[in-house]
Amino acid sequence: MTDSPLRFRDDAPHEEPAVTLDAFLGQTNATAVRIEPGDDVRELLPHLGQIALIEVAFPGFRDGRGYSAARILREAGYTGELRAEGDVLVDQLPLMRRCGFDSFAPRAEIDSATLQASLSRYEHVYQGAADGAVPVWKLRHGQPRP
Amino acid sequence: MYQYDQYDQSIVDTRVEEFRDQVKRRLSGEMTEDQFKPLRLMNGLYLQLHAYMLRVAVPYGTLSGKQMHMLAHIARKYDRGYGHFTTRQNIQFNWIKLDEAPDILAEIATVEMHAIQTSGNCIRNISSDQYAGAAADEATDPRPWAELLRQWSTFHPEFSYLPRKFKIAVIAAEEDRAAMRLHDIGIQLLKRPDEHGNAVLGAKIYAGGGMGRTPFVAHEIKDFVTADDLTSYLEAALRVYNRYGRRDNIYKARIKILIHEIGAAEYARQVEEEFAHVKTLGLDPPLAELERISAFFAAPAFDTAAPDTLDRSDPDFAVWLDQNVKPHKQPGYAIVNISLKPTVGIPGDASADQIDVMADLGTRYSFDELRVTHAQNIVLPHVRKADLYAVWQALDAAGLATANLDLIGDIIACPGLDYCALANARSIPVAQKIADRFASLDRQRDLGELKLKISGCINACGHHHAGHIGILGVDKKGIENYQLSLGGSGAEDASLGKITGPGFDEDGIVDAVETVTNVYLAQREEGERFLDTYRRVGMEPFKVALYG
Numbered sequence: 006m007t008d009s010p011l012r013f014r015d016d017a018p019h020e021e022p023a024v025t026l027d028a029f030l031g032q033t034n035a036t037a038v039r040i041e042p043g044d045d046v047r048e049l050l051p052h053l054g055q056i057a058l059i060e061v062a063f064p065g066f067r068d069g070r071g072y073s074a075a076r077i078l079r080e081a082g083y084t085g086e087l088r089a090e091g092d093v094l095v096d097q098l099p100l101m102r103r104c105g106f107d108s109f110a111p112r113a114e115i116d117s118a119t120l121q122a123s124l125s126r127y128e129h130v131y132q133g134a135a136d137g138a139v140p141v142w143k144l145r146h147g148q149p150r151p
Numbered sequence: 152m153y154q155y156d157q158y159d160q161s162i163v164d165t166r167v168e169e170f171r172d173q174v175k176r177r178l179s180g181e182m183t184e185d186q187f188k189p190l191r192l193m194n195g196l197y198l199q200l201h202a203y204m205l206r207v208a209v210p211y212g213t214l215s216g217k218q219m220h221m222l223a224h225i226a227r228k229y230d231r232g233y234g235h236f237t238t239r240q241n242i243q244f245n246w247i248k249l250d251e252a253p254d255i256l257a258e259i260a261t262v263e264m265h266a267i268q269t270s271g272n273c274i275r276n277i278s279s280d281q282y283a284g285a286a287a288d289e290a291t292d293p294r295p296w297a298e299l300l301r302q303w304s305t306f307h308p309e310f311s312y313l314p315r316k317f318k319i320a321v322i323a324a325e326e327d328r329a330a331m332r333l334h335d336i337g338i339q340l341l342k343r344p345d346e347h348g349n350a351v352l353g354a355k356i357y358a359g360g361g362m363g364r365t366p367f368v369a370h371e372i373k374d375f376v377t378a379d380d381l382t383s384y385l386e387a388a389l390r391v392y393n394r395y396g397r398r399d400n401i402y403k404a405r406i407k408i409l410i411h412e413i414g415a416a417e418y419a420r421q422v423e424e425e426f427a428h429v430k431t432l433g434l435d436p437p438l439a440e441l442e443r444i445s446a447f448f449a450a451p452a453f454d455t456a457a458p459d460t461l462d463r464s465d466p467d468f469a470v471w472l473d474q475n476v477k478p479h480k481q482p483g484y485a486i487v488n489i490s491l492k493p494t495v496g497i498p499g500d501a502s503a504d505q506i507d508v509m510a511d512l513g514t515r516y517s518f519d520e521l522r523v524t525h526a527q528n529i530v531l532p533h534v535r536k537a538d539l540y541a542v543w544q545a546l547d548a549a550g551l552a553t554a555n556l557d558l559i560g561d562i563i564a565c566p567g568l569d570y571c572a573l574a575n576a577r578s579i580p581v582a583q584k585i586a587d588r589f590a591s592l593d594r595q596r597d598l599g600e601l602k603l604k605i606s607g608c609i610n611a612c613g614h615h616h617a618g619h620i621g622i623l624g625v626d627k628k629g630i631e632n633y634q635l636s637l638g639g640s641g642a643e644d645a646s647l648g649k650i651t652g653p654g655f656d657e658d659g660i661v662d663a664v665e666t667v668t669n670v671y672l673a674q675r676e677e678g679e680r681f682l683d684t685y686r687r688v689g690m691e692p693f694k695v696a697l698y699g
Binding site: 042066067068069070072073076080094096097099100101103104116119122123126127128129130131132133134135140141142144145146 | 156158159161162165168169172173176181186189190272302303305306307308309310311312313314382390393394398428432433434436437439440443
C-alpha cells in the first residue's frame, strides 16, 4: 500500500483504525469501519452520524460490489470519508469518484500524471450519480452547468 | 435515426482518446495484461486464437448508409476485407492489430459509432426489433427507449464491474423478433389505459433469461413501468444484481442464476424495495428527453402514391419476394431481408464490397437506413414495392439474394473453433455441410420455417438452446462431438430445446439433422412448422428415428 491515501477532502485524515462491520455493530464507540464485499452496508445506516471513516475493501479489482456500497452510503446522507482500499486501479478512479469515494488507498502505487489525466478526461456524463456532475439530459433540458 | 449532439460526440471522442492512452500504457508495460483485459473488453477488444477481434456496436441494430460504408472501409483497411455480423446486432472484425485499434475507434467515431461496452462485465449494447418503425404490429417504435437506455448505461459508474455481462433487449410488438425473453432483462413496450381511459405507453419487464450452459427463459417481474420511472427501475434492478449476484463461479454469475436461486418473486420484491428508494434520487430524465430522442425516429417521408402492386413475372424474383420480403405498415412499401447465409458461406459474414452494396441500397431505396438482425442478416426496412425488383437485381449481382430467410439454410452459428479462444468445436464447417445437404431451395421451402442454430461451446453464442433444431459442439476426449437438441424457440413462444440423446461426429450430425427433418415431413399435419409438430408429437418419434 502507498504511504498516505489519496484524499479528495480538506479535513484532517482520520487516525482511528477501521474495525470490521461485525465488530462495529457489536460496540458503540468506534468511528471507523471497514466494509468487505459481502457485507450489507445498509446495516451501517442507523449509525452514520458517529462514523468519520468508512473503508470499502476491493480485494480484487473485478469485484464491483463496493461501487454499490458507496452509493448507498452517500444516498443515505453519509458525509464522512469514504475510502476505496485494495486492488484499486487508476482507470477505475473516475467511476469510484462518481460513486462517492473521496479517498483511495490503492495496493499498487498510482502514477499521479496518469491519475490527473484520468480524472479530468470526461467533460460530460450521461447519468446522475453520487458526485455533483450534471447529466447531459439536464443540460439538454435547460439546467445550466454549475 | 438518432444523431449525436455535442454531448454524445464529446463522450465518444473522449473514449477514443482514453482508449488510446490505455493501449499506450499496455504497450509500454505500465499495465499488465491482466489489468488491461477488462479495459479492452469494455471496449469490445478480445484476444482470439489468431489475432485481436474488435466488436463494433450497432445500437439496437440500426445503421445509416454512411455508417455501413465505414464498416466496409474498416474491413478493407484494418481487416482482411470482410466483417462478421453477430447475434447481438453488432459487427466483429477478426484480424485486428492492437496498436491500430485506437485508430479504428477514431475513424468510426467520425460517423457516430463506437465499441463501448460491446464486451466486458457491464451493460452491453441494447438490442431491439429489426423491423422497428416498419412493422404494423408494434405499439411504438422501441428504438427511442433503447437509445435512452444506451445513454443511461454508457460508462455507468456503479455497473461497470458487474458479476457478469448484462444484456438488455427492447421490443414493442407481440411477435418477438429479438429473442427478448432470452436476455438478462427483456423489455416489452405496450399501451395500457390510465384512469381516464387514455392509452399510456409503458414497459413490461422480464428478467433472468439467458443461454449459456444453464439456459432460462426470463420471468416477468413487473407488469408496467412508465418512461419516467424506467431509469430508476433499471437502476434498482441492476443494483440488486450487482450486490447479490454470485461472484464465486463465473458460470453462476449471470442474473438468471440469482433469480433461479432466490425466485423471480423474491427478486422482484427486492427490486421494488430498492426502486422505492432510488426513485427519490432524481435520476430519471424528463419525458421531454424521450420526446427529443423520439423526434429522430419519426417515420420517413413515405411516398403515399407508391403503387401497392408488384410484377412477379420473373420466377426467381418471385421466390425471393415470397421468402425474404415482409409486409410493411405503409401501403406501397415492404421490408427487405438480405440473407447473409449463402449456401457455402460463413453465416453472418459479408465482404467489404457486399457491405458497400448494401449501404448504397439502403441510402438509395430505404431512406438511408439499414438494420442488423439477431439472426445475422441485414434488413432494408422501408423499400417501395416498385423498387423491389431493382433492389433484388443489385443484391443478386452481389451474391446477396439467397432466398432462405427463416429456412433451414438461414443458420445462426457462432465463429467456433475457427476463430474463438473459448470454443471446443468448429461451428462454421458444420453449418456449411448442413447448408450444402439442404442446398435445394425447393426442399428448404418444403420444410418451411426451421430455425437451426449452432454453438461451438457451452457458452451458446450460436443460440442453440433457442433453435427449433439446436446443435452444440463439445470436445469429447479430444474429438469434436455434436449434441442435437429439438424444440427451442427464441420467439414470443420462447422455449428451450431438449437434447435428443448421445451426440454425433461431424458427418453424423448432418445425417441426424436430415433424419429429424424426415420425421417431421412424415408426421406433420396441415400448416404445422417443424416446431409445431415436435411440440405435438414429442421427442419419442425423433429419438426412435435417430437411435433405433
